[in-house]
Amino acid sequence: MNYQVDEKGYYGRFGGAYIPEILHKCVEDLQRSYLRVLESESFREEYRTLLRDYAGRPSPLYFARRLSERYGCRIYLKREDLNHTGAHKINNTIGQILIARRMGKTRIIAETGAGQHGVATATVCALMNMPCVVYMGQTDVERQQANVRKMEMLGATVVPVTSGNMTLKDATNEAIRDWCCHPADTFYIIGSTVGPHPYPDMVARLQSVISEEIRVQLQEKEGRDYPDYLMACVGGGSNAAGTVYHYLDDERVKIVLAEAGGEGLLSGRSAATIQLGREGIIHGARTLVMQTEDGQIEEPYSISAGLDYPGIGPLHANLAQTGRAKVLAVNDDEALRGAFELTRLEGIIPALESAHVLGALPRMEFRPSDVVVLTVSGRGDKDMDTYLACMDRPEIAGNL
Numbered sequence: 001m002n003y004q005v006d007e008k009g010y011y012g013r014f015g016g017a018y019i020p021e022i023l024h025k026c027v028e029d030l031q032r033s034y035l036r037v038l039e040s041e042s043f044r045e046e047y048r049t050l051l052r053d054y055a056g057r058p059s060p061l062y063f064a065r066r067l068s069e070r071y072g073c074r075i076y077l078k079r080e081d082l083n084h085t086g087a088h089k090i091n092n093t094i095g096q097i098l099i100a101r102r103m104g105k106t107r108i109i110a111e112t113g114a115g116q117h118g119v120a121t122a123t124v125c126a127l128m129n130m131p132c133v134v135y136m137g138q139t140d141v142e143r144q145q146a147n148v149r150k151m152e153m154l155g156a157t158v159v160p161v162t163s164g165n166m167t168l169k170d171a172t173n174e175a176i177r178d179w180c181c182h183p184a185d186t187f188y189i190i191g192s193t194v195g196p197h198p199y200p201d202m203v204a205r206l207q208s209v210i211s212e213e214i215r216v217q218l219q220e221k222e223g224r225d226y227p228d229y230l231m232a233c234v235g236g237g238s239n240a241a242g243t244v245y246h247y248l249d250d251e252r253v254k255i256v257l258a259e260a261g262g263e264g265l266l267s268g269r270s271a272a273t274i275q276l277g278r279e280g281i282i283h284g285a286r287t288l289v290m291q292t293e294d295g296q297i298e299e300p301y302s303i304s305a306g307l308d309y310p311g312i313g314p315l316h317a318n319l320a321q322t323g324r325a326k327v328l329a330v331n332d333d334e335a336l337r338g339a340f341e342l343t344r345l346e347g348i349i350p351a352l353e354s355a356h357v358l359g360a361l362p363r364m365e366f367r368p369s370d371v372v373v374l375t376v377s378g379r380g381d382k383d384m385d386t387y388l389a390c391m392d393r394p395e396i397a398g399n400l
């Protein structure tokens with residue numbers, strides 16, 4: 001089966017470009033240019049150099065001995081948390097700003113949830129000397145203060161958004177509104193594998209450096225270039241897309257994705273789009289969407305600002321619907337336990353988003369010979385207040 005995008009921008013039933021008239025020209029320009037730019041020698045050279053010398057790639061593939069002992073298999077962590085700015089998001093923003101420059105754009109906008117994409121965008125704008133506006137829901141501004149301060153120091157304007165439940169969906173709405181007002185000079189750097197075609201494919205390709213490196217690193221460490229399992233958390237889906245990209249057609253490799261269950265699937269406070277969503281259109285793409293009976297988008301909830309989104313990348317909707325990926329909804333408490341477990345067993349404090357895939361481990365049944373690669377998408381610095389609030393909850397921080 002083909003899991004890649006087709007020439008019309010669809011992954012099976014999902015994807016496409018459902019956009020207002022005013023954006024047609026700039027989205028079509030991007031559709032026409034992105035592959036040509038991505039495949040050009042000058043882009044590849046500049047992108048590779050910045051990934052290596054600026055972002056610090058390749059990120060290590062670390063054999064987690066104590067975590068492996070706990071789960072009875074061989075677990076490797078793909079350490080995206082060690083990238084410059086602390087997450088995988090920089091892989092994408094470096095690529096997109098290079099595309100923006102080649103298309104003659106002079107102003108950058110972005111949305112952000114956890115602030116990691118906002119920081120990564122503000123960072124490359126400082127590097128390239130381009131003005132940058134980042135839209136961020138007021139709820140997220142409050143819970144991710146450290147990242148707001150970083151964006152401001154980097155010279156970006158952070159615009160708090162107060163519509164809806166003031167999180168990622170609302171920030172994205174506002175960024176699209178801005179884009180509609182400035183289609184000619186502005187490039188919208190989307191932070192995940194969401195949005196109208198070609199964004200999901202463009203972001204997946206830019207993040208695919210993750211699986212490209214996994215191949216080489218596994219060959220060195222295990223003598224074979226594929227794992228039995230690939231595991232990643234999924235908000236919009238970019239770190240997961242990067243993790244699985246070169247293995248999509250390799251049926252030896254099982255794909256397990258962790259989405260945010262919030263307080264539970266039936267609690268009314270969840271962001272588990274793949275389990276709870278129905279087909280619909282959000283932010284320019286046909287995908288699974290959390291919506292009411294009459295099609296209004298439901299407010300998602302997750303303890304993690306980066307997974308708190310009522311849609312999902314069309315690539316992942318298709319992987320879930322075709323059965324290629326198994327998707328688990330991991331609740332807040334399971335994620336918090338996963339974060340403390342990694343911290344105490346391996347000395348690595350993960351981002352709350354990444355904590356969701358760690359929280360999926362107790363539900364897995366591995367064989368001792370299984371090789372598991374789990375992507376730690378980001379570091380936990382921005383989440384310290386949430387973690388510290390759990391220190392006196394033994395059911396989360398204890399029993400290790």
Ligand SMILES: Cc1ncc(COP(=O)(O)O)c(C=O)c1O
Pocket residue numbers: 087088113114115116117191192193233234235236237238239240305306307351353354377378379
């Ligand atoms: C560290 C980290 N991991 C994961 C995510 C989720 O995004 P995606 O599904 O695009 O990887 C975010 C989003 O902000 C993040 O900051």
